[in-house]
Amino acid sequence: MIDVQRLRVLRAVAEHGSFNRAAGALLLTPSAVSQHIAALERTVGHPVAVRSTRGVTLTEPGRLLVEAAESIAAELDQVRHAIDRLTAERPRLTVATFTSGGRHLLPAALSRFVAEHPEVELTVRESEPEDAAAMVRGGAADLALAYHFDGPPPVRPGERPGLDWVPLMDDPLWLVLPRDHRLADRTSVGLAELGTERWVLGCLRTEAFLRRYAELAGIDLRVAASTTDYFFAQTLVAAGVGVSLIPHVSLAPTAELSVIRIESPCPARHFGIIRPRRRRPQPYAQALTAALTAAATTAHTPTGERP
Numbered sequence: 001m002i003d004v005q006r007l008r009v010l011r012a013v014a015e016h017g018s019f020n021r022a023a024g025a026l027l028l029t030p031s032a033v034s035q036h037i038a039a040l041e042r043t044v045g046h047p048v049a050v051r052s053t054r055g056v057t058l059t060e061p062g063r064l065l066v067e068a069a070e071s072i073a074a075e076l077d078q079v080r081h082a083i084d085r086l087t088a089e090r091p092r093l094t095v096a097t098f099t100s101g102g103r104h105l106l107p108a109a110l111s112r113f114v115a116e117h118p119e120v121e122l123t124v125r126e127s128e129p130e131d132a133a134a135m136v137r138g139g140a141a142d143l144a145l146a147y148h149f150d151g152p153p154p155v156r157p158g159e160r161p162g163l164d165w166v167p168l169m170d171d172p173l174w175l176v177l178p179r180d181h182r183l184a185d186r187t188s189v190g191l192a193e194l195g196t197e198r199w200v201l202g203c204l205r206t207e208a209f210l211r212r213y214a215e216l217a218g219i220d221l222r223v224a225a226s227t228t229d230y231f232f233a234q235t236l237v238a239a240g241v242g243v244s245l246i247p248h249v250s251l252a253p254t255a256e257l258s259v260i261r262i263e264s265p266c267p268a269r270h271f272g273i274i275r276p277r278r279r280r281p282q283p284y285a286q287a288l289t290a291a292l293t294a295a296a297t298t299a300h301t302p303t304g305e306r307p
Helices: 006-014 021-024 030-044 060-087 099-116 130-136 207-217 230-239 283-299
Strands: 049-052 055-058 091-096 122-128 141-150 163-178 199-200 222-228 244-247 257-262 268-274
Touching: 006 021, 006 055, 006 060, 021 030, 021 257, 030 049, 030 060, 049 257, 055 060, 091 099, 091 130, 091 283, 099 122, 099 141, 099 283, 122 163, 130 141, 130 163, 130 268, 141 283, 163 283, 199 207, 199 230, 199 244, 230 244, 230 257, 268 283
Parallel strands: 091 122, 091 141, 199 222
Antiparallel strands: 049 055, 141 268, 163 244, 163 257, 163 268
16 A cells, blocks of 8 residues: 555655755655655555656656645545534635626625525635635635636546536626727727737736737737736726726726727636535535526626627
């Protein structure tokens, strides 16, 4: 049987790139680390790590074992958090969320959830989708409200411990222009018509996404400003700094702004819930999933409907 502690040591070696640095992180001696790795190699019957003057390189069996170690560590974290919840005086539920989605969906969902389950101690933690997936995977959150752009959701099918993606709604992005812009009176605009514009980014994650669309449209992306707040981005657009793509749920139209539909392919964010795949589902997580689904159905605005 493979010893879990030896897997932990191998994982540290892979993370730090040397026996000495792994020993320091684990509060062990380098000799003890070497002995753990040697014992692990005897157990599996294959070398797992090769030492050289440039550091440590994992063999293919070693890489497989590190993947297993990461899954085991995440599963143990989930169990530890589950035990903490079982022994707590009140049942607990932790939800991770990104800011704009949480602002749009959580008030209605949580109002319903709290009314139905006043006994639950609820915690909300702000987190971007990639970090939120790690929180759910490790048990630090029971579920997460997340989003992704085009392509697969931020969970990997078949991974251990498994995560599920529950789709909620699409959040189309709109072109926001100063009211006196040459295109401000149009009902729709193609990205190819914006090749001379300077852009204001309301989210740093938007840049790579927007660059892909700009490449498809055959235009260069010139960034005038980068922010982490869609509302701030819209004030910069109103000031004439540039134009921007803003998700529907973050639109704050004013007299100084014009909101225009983007012609196909229309970029969008896709909202969903990340939750662990369990044999025995957590009933409170299921209840909040149902509340979020109901909130998304009520709040949904079809792509192309002018705000």
